[in-house]
Amino acid sequence: MSVVLAAAAAALFGFGTWLLLQRRLTRTIIGIGLLGHGANVLLLLSARRRGRPVFVGAPGPFADPLPQALALTAIVITFGVTAFLLSLAWRSFELTGDDLAExxxxxxxxxxxxxxxxxxxxxxxxxxxxxxxxxxxxxxxxxx
Missing domain, CATH: 1.20.5 (Single alpha-helices involved in coiled-coils or other helix-helix interfaces)
Known part of the structure; x- marks a missing residue:
């Protein structure tokens, strides 16, 4: 399962980087979001508890809650930055009639x-x- 999540994070990073290098503002904003999601997946992957799920069997060590809190904080910050960038892109579209970065x-x-x-x-x-x-x-x- 870790390999699948690592591959998903790598795909998010790769596709996000590709979109970030495009000249359209909307694609650039989506690329920034994908890079953030890839970082969140890697952060949660590093904080995983090895073995069985947390609530199965006898009580044992739990997963570290700090990376999960950091991921939630990153999601909120990414949402705010994305909303701000979308408003800037919309204003640029209203002024120029196109979302192409000149x-x-x-x-x-x-x-x-x-x-x-x-x-x-x-x-x-x-x-x-x-x-x-x-x-x-x-x-x-x-x-x-």
């Missing part, structure tokens, strides 16, 4: 500088090739 000015500047750097490299390579051709032609012309 590139900011810094992203555009970095992309433009990369394109210019690539063009300079290509220009330098062309210049070097032209100089090599001119040198070869001048050597060929000098030879009797």
């Amino acid at each position: 590139d900011d000015v810094e992203d555009r500047r970095i992309a433009r500088s990369r394109v210019l750097a690539d063009e300079e490299v290509v220009d330098e390579e062309l210049l070097a090739a032209e100089l090599a051709d001119e040198t070869r032609v001048s050597i060929d012309e000098e030879a009797p």
Whole structure:
């Protein structure tokens, strides 16, 4: 059972990370929620009591209640953060008419500088090739 829960937590982390990297705000918010749920599953998995369920058989050691309290607190905090992020996404949708996260000015500047750097490299390579051709032609012309 632990392997199944660990696989479920890994799937929640993986899918949450994939959604977090998307450009749509709603997918990003869902990804944050899935990451939180994956952390809660791992937290509860680490606090599990090994063996039989708690209320079966003779009294014995109980599961540690601290991780369960932490998971409940994390659920409440995740709910509040999700509600806040959804309100921000709704406001962004009302202003722009789309929930796509646009590139900011810094992203555009970095992309433009990369394109210019690539063009300079290509220009330098062309210049070097032209100089090599001119040198070869001048050597060929000098030879009797």
